[in-house]
Structures are given as structure tokens and as C-alpha cells.
Amino acid sequence: MVSKPRMEFPRPFTTVDVVIFSVIDEQLQVLLVQRPKGGEEPFPGRWALPGGFVNVALDADLEACARRKLREKTGVESPYLEQLGSWGGAARDPRGWSATHVYFALIAGAQLTLTKGANAADVAWFEVDALLAKPRMAFDHAEILLAAVERLRAKVEYTSLPAFLLPEPFTLPQLQRVYEIVLGRPVDKSGFRTRMLAAQFLEEAGAVEGDSRRPAMGYRLRDRDSAVVFPRTFSPRGSPLGGR
Amino acid sequence: MVSKPRMEFPRPFTTVDVVIFSVIDEQLQVLLVQRPKGGEEPFPGRWALPGGFVNVALDADLEACARRKLREKTGVESPYLEQLGSWGGAARDPRGWSATHVYFALIAGAQLTLTKGANAADVAWFEVDALLAKPRMAFDHAEILLAAVERLRAKVEYTSLPAFLLPEPFTLPQLQRVYEIVLGRPVDKSGFRTRMLAAQFLEEAGAVEGDSRRPAMGYRLRDRDSAVVFPRTFSPRGSPLGGR
DNA sequence: CAAATAGTGTCTTTCAGACAATATTGT
DNA sequence: ACAATATTGTCTGAAAGACACTATTTG
Numbered sequence: 001m002v003s004k005p006r007m008e009f010p011r012p013f014t015t016v017d018v019v020i021f022s023v024i025d026e027q028l029q030v031l032l033v034q035r036p037k038g039g040e041e042p043f044p045g046r047w048a049l050p051g052g053f054v055n056v057a058l059d060a061d062l063e064a065c066a067r068r069k070l071r072e073k074t075g076v077e078s079p080y081l082e083q084l085g086s087w088g089g090a091a092r093d094p095r096g097w098s099a100t101h102v103y104f105a106l107i108a109g110a111q112l113t114l115t116k117g118a119n120a121a122d123v124a125w126f127e128v129d130a131l132l133a134k135p136r137m138a139f140d141h142a143e144i145l146l147a148a149v150e151r152l153r154a155k156v157e158y159t160s161l162p163a164f165l166l167p168e169p170f171t172l173p174q175l176q177r178v179y180e181i182v183l184g185r186p187v188d189k190s191g192f193r194t195r196m197l198a199a200q201f202l203e204e205a206g207a208v209e210g211d212s213r214r215p216a217m218g219y220r221l222r223d224r225d226s227a228v229v230f231p232r233t234f235s236p237r238g239s240p241l242g243g244r
Numbered sequence: 245m246v247s248k249p250r251m252e253f254p255r256p257f258t259t260v261d262v263v264i265f266s267v268i269d270e271q272l273q274v275l276l277v278q279r280p281k282g283g284e285e286p287f288p289g290r291w292a293l294p295g296g297f298v299n300v301a302l303d304a305d306l307e308a309c310a311r312r313k314l315r316e317k318t319g320v321e322s323p324y325l326e327q328l329g330s331w332g333g334a335a336r337d338p339r340g341w342s343a344t345h346v347y348f349a350l351i352a353g354a355q356l357t358l359t360k361g362a363n364a365a366d367v368a369w370f371e372v373d374a375l376l377a378k379p380r381m382a383f384d385h386a387e388i389l390l391a392a393v394e395r396l397r398a399k400v401e402y403t404s405l406p407a408f409l410l411p412e413p414f415t416l417p418q419l420q421r422v423y424e425i426v427l428g429r430p431v432d433k434s435g436f437r438t439r440m441l442a443a444q445f446l447e448e449a450g451a452v453e454g455d456s457r458r459p460a461m462g463y464r465l466r467d468r469d470s471a472v473v474f475p476r477t478f479s480p481r482g483s484p485l486g487g488r
Numbered sequence: 489c490a491a492a493t494a495g496t497g498t499c500t501t502t503c504a505g506a507c508a509a510t511a512t513t514g515t
Numbered sequence: 516a517c518a519a520t521a522t523t524g525t526c527t528g529a530a531a532g533a534c535a536c537t538a539t540t541t542g
Contacts, residue, residue: 007339010300012256014332014343026364054332056254056341061333084329086345088258088298089305095251097300099258099345173521191504193522213519214513232476232504262518417494435532437495457492458540489542491524504529506528 012088012097016065017051019084019148020074023165027127028182030145034122035138035191036170042094043138059104066103073123080106092140104148106164115180128165157181160201169205169218172196187234201228256332256341260309261295263348263392266317267409271371274389275317278366279382287382305442310347315438317367324408325352336384348392350408359389391449400426404445406473413449413462416440431478445472
């Protein structure tokens with residue numbers, strides 16, 4: 001008779017990784033961490049998504065763990081954070097059967113100056129499309145990054161996600177620019193404004209400020225905790241399916 | 245010097261659960277398993293999602309594990325299977341820090357007769373809305389079920405998912421009925437047909453058969469591995485947002 | 489031939505996309 | 516005033532929703 005049922009079978013190890021996106025220099029970028037070169041660590045010197053083992057003592061749940069990783073690497077406290085999915089199997093980590101829970105985060109470009117908060121040298125931003133073209137990442141992180149980018153681009157077609165990539169307050173032209181950067185194509189000005197304002201997720205940040213000649217109305221998110229879903233996708237005349 | 249880096253910290257345990265949906269008796273139902281009553285098992289006698297620990301020896305990866313659980317409980321080999329997300333934390337299982345990877349599956353109503361394939365008495369179908377109204381499930385499975393139902397209902401608005409809930413070949417009126425059952429509201433016949441046929445995911449299963457007075461064209465899925473995404477949601481005139 | 493359901497057609501409204509016009513500010 | 520960009524307006528076409536109509540089969 002045992003006090004607990006037999007729990008002595010081998011357990012996979014559990015990690016959490018975070019795909020942290022931001023728009024810097026007019027490009028969609030991802031934060032990566034370089035793996036230690038010496039020691040017995042797998043993929044020495046390779047770049048990887050920030051993440052690591054769940055700490056049973058520190059982390060109340062998976063999301064808390066993701067927030068901890070994010071805080072440690074960027075100093076950012078309250079980003080947009082969404083679960084992306086999980087990847088697990090015998091082959092993805094040479095140390096054994098592992099499963100990782102992946103989150104993706106959107107943070108504002110301005111906040112990156114804080115990046116050097118905790119660590120520093122081994123952290124860097126990478127332009128997403130360049131990374132995807134020549135994937136040399138640790139573990140199965142290239143696959144995970146691809147899934148994250150696809151999810152992001154898909155959701156940008158019909159949600160307000162890009163608003164989380166800008167520091168507040170932001171103007172509608174700035175927001176439009178972010179949409180165009182992430183989507184990789186121009187967006188009609190008039191339709192864009194109609195859509196954003198109709199969706200009711202913005203509130204005027206009173207004053208205006210200048211990013212160009214004429215100042216524009218500043219806006220702020222009504223709710224920083226969740227994105228808004230539009231009734232239809234952005235879709236240039238020709239494209240048959242929106243692609244969600 | 246150790247051959248491997250220190251991996252001796254406490255690991256959470258890893259499980260996989262599957263939310264198996266089907267339409268039976270004109271209702272959306274979900275398959276649950278009753279937890280053993282004796283022994284030291286948590287939640288004795290409660291109903292739970294089928295699932296359990298990842299078997300490092302048997303399961304190549306998470307999806308394989310999910311398919312194994314599904315096969316063991318239903319005998320179904322190739323359902324529609326999609327990852328739903330993961331839930332993990334210190335509090336969800338009395339035995340300790342645990343993380344579960346959840347999949348959701350759609351199987352055709354006719355296949356359920358095979359249900360008694362492997363196990364039997366401790367497995368049963370439950371009408372989804374009744375379950376959600378009075379959740380008495382083990383672990384955090386009520387929360388997980390809710391998430392699964394929300395995901396399903398949301399995707400039914402703009403994908404061909406309901407086709408996986410019918411045995412082939414099926415007719416368009418039958419398919420429409422499934423949409424109506426899952427969505428909980430009537431759908432216009434004309435628009436429905438236009439949409440389904442325009443989406444190109446069906447192929448005529450030659451002959452016809454009868455479910456009512458007049459026989460109808462039978463259809464089969466062109467691709468049983470993935471669902472099709474429609475450009476817009478079903479949306480009755482009034483509703484402002486589709487809700488994805 | 490009547491009942492019942494499969495399948496088609498038509499009208500209206502909505503709304504995204506395209507593009508043009510106007511407004512506002514710094515220099 | 517001019518340049519540059521913010522902001523608004525108009526037109527058009529595509530497609531969804533509503534609803535009526537036709538077709539086909541069984542009993």
C-alpha cells in the first residue's frame with residue numbers, strides 16, 4: 001500500500017517558450033537568445049526562443065511561467081500574451097522526451113530600450129522573414145517560429161493585434177503602417193480608418209502629436225487585455241479566400 | 245563532471261486529454277470516461293475527458309499520444325484532430341504540478357457503435373449544453389470542455405468542420421442540419437448551399453440516397469485531413485460581429 | 489396527384505475597395 | 516502660400532441574407 005498511486009514512471013520534461021514579436025525599424029522582429037557555448041547544453045551557440053524549464057516552485061501555472069521568462073528577458077511586464085500551442089515528442093530535445101508550451105507576445109517597439117534590463121549580450125532581435133528564409137535555430141524552434149508568424153499574420157487580417165505593437169498613444173496612420181508591415185502589403189487608408197473606428201476598441205487620447213507634418217489624433221486601447229475581432233478580413237479585391 | 249547537465253530538478257507530469265465530439269440524436273455530444281472509484285486516484289467516480297499520462301516508451305509525440313487515447317476509447321482511427329491548447333499548473337491535480345496537452349476530435353455519429361471496442365461501461369456520451377450548465381467534471385475539465393465548445397462553435401461559423409461529424413457520403417441537407425445543431429440556430433438553405441459548393445471542398449459521391457422523401461446528391465470530402473476556411477462567417481442580419 | 493423535401497432564382501442591403509476631395513498644420 | 520499628410524466623402528461591385536419558386540421523388 002502506497003500513500004499515492006505509483007507515479008514513478010518516467011516523466012517528460014516540461015518547458016515554456018515565448019515568441020516575442022515587436023516592430024523595430026519598420027520590420028517585424030523576434031527576440032532570440034543565444035544558447036551557451038560551453039558545457040553540455042544542447043545546440044551550443046545556436047539562437048533559440050527565450051524559454052526554459054518550468055520551475056515547480058516559482059511558477060503557479062504555465063502562463064505565469066511565460067510571463068516570468070518574458071520579464072527576465074525584456075523587462076516588459078504586461079504585454080499581449082496568447083498561447084500558441086505545444087510541441088512535444090521524443091526527438092525534439094537530445095536530453096529526452098520533452099514538451100514545450102509556447103506563448104506568443106507582442107510588445108511595443110519603444111519598450112525595447114529596456115531590453116538590457118536583466119541579461120544582455122546573448123539576447124538580440126532578428127528580422128522575421130530573414131530568419132524564416134534561413135532557419136538555423138535550436139531545437140524545433142524554427143518550426144515553432146513559423147507557426148507563430150503564420151498565426152500572427154492570419155490574425156492581423158481580422159483583429160486589432162497590431163495595436164499592441166505600438167506605444168500609446170498612437171495615431172491611425174502609425175497603426176496603419178504597422179498593419180502594412182506585418183501583412184507585407186499596402187492597406188487602403190479610408191477603409192482602414194472606417195474599420196478601426198467602427199470596431200470601437202480605441203479611445204481618443206485627447207491631445208495630438210506629430211510624427212509628420214500635420215499632427216494627428218492620438219489613440220489608446222480601451223482594453224489592453226484582449227484584441228478585438230473584426231467581422232471580415234482585410235482582403236484586396238482579387239484574393240478569393242481571406243485565410244484565417 | 246557529469247555526462248549530462250543536471251536534470252534532477254522536479255518535473256511536472258505530462259498528460260494528454262482529448263475532447264471527442266460527435267452529433268448523436270440531433271445533439272452535440274462529448275465522450276467522457278468515469279474515473280475509478282476505489283484506490284488512491286483523484287476525483288473517484290467523476291466523469292473526465294479521456295486522456296492520461298504520456299507514455300515515453302509508446303508515444304512518439306503529443307499527437308500520437310492523443311491518437312492512441314482516442315483509439316483506445318473509441319476505436320476510431322482517423323478523426324479530425326486539432327490541438328486545442330494546454331493547461332498546466334500546481335493546483336489542477338492533487339498529485340502535483342501537472343500540464344495537460346488537449347486535443348479536440350470530431351467523429352462521425354455512425355462510428356459510435358464501435359465505441360465499446362476496447363473499454364465499455366465507464367465510457368459514455370453526454371450532451372454538451374447540459375454538461376456545461378452543471379459542470380461536475382474531474383480536474384479542470386469543465387473549463388477545458390468550455391474552451392473546446394467555444395472553439396468548435398466559433399470555427400463552425402467559418403469552416404467546414406461539421407462535415408467531419410457525418411459519415412460519408414452525406415447530403416447537403418444533412419450537413420446543413422449539423423451546422424444548425426452545433427450553432428443552435430437555423431441557417432438559410434440557399435445561402436448555405438451556395439457557400440458549401442463555392443468552397444470546393446466537396447466532391448459528388450456519384451449516387452444519391454434517401455433520408456427523406458426525395459433522394460439527394462451525396463457528397464464526400466475532397467480532403468479528410470483538414471477543414472476549409474470560408475471567407476466570411478455565417479451571420480444573421482443583425483449580429484454586429486461574427487465572433488471568431 | 490398530393491405531400492414532402494431537394495434544389496434554384498431573384499431581390500435587396502450591406503459593405504469593402506478604389507479613388508477623389510477637403511482640412512489642417514509646419515515651414 | 517506651399518508642401519505634406521490627416522481626414523472625410525463618393526461611387527461601384529460583390530456577396531450575403533431573405534424569401535419565393537421550381538423540380539423530383541414517394542406513396
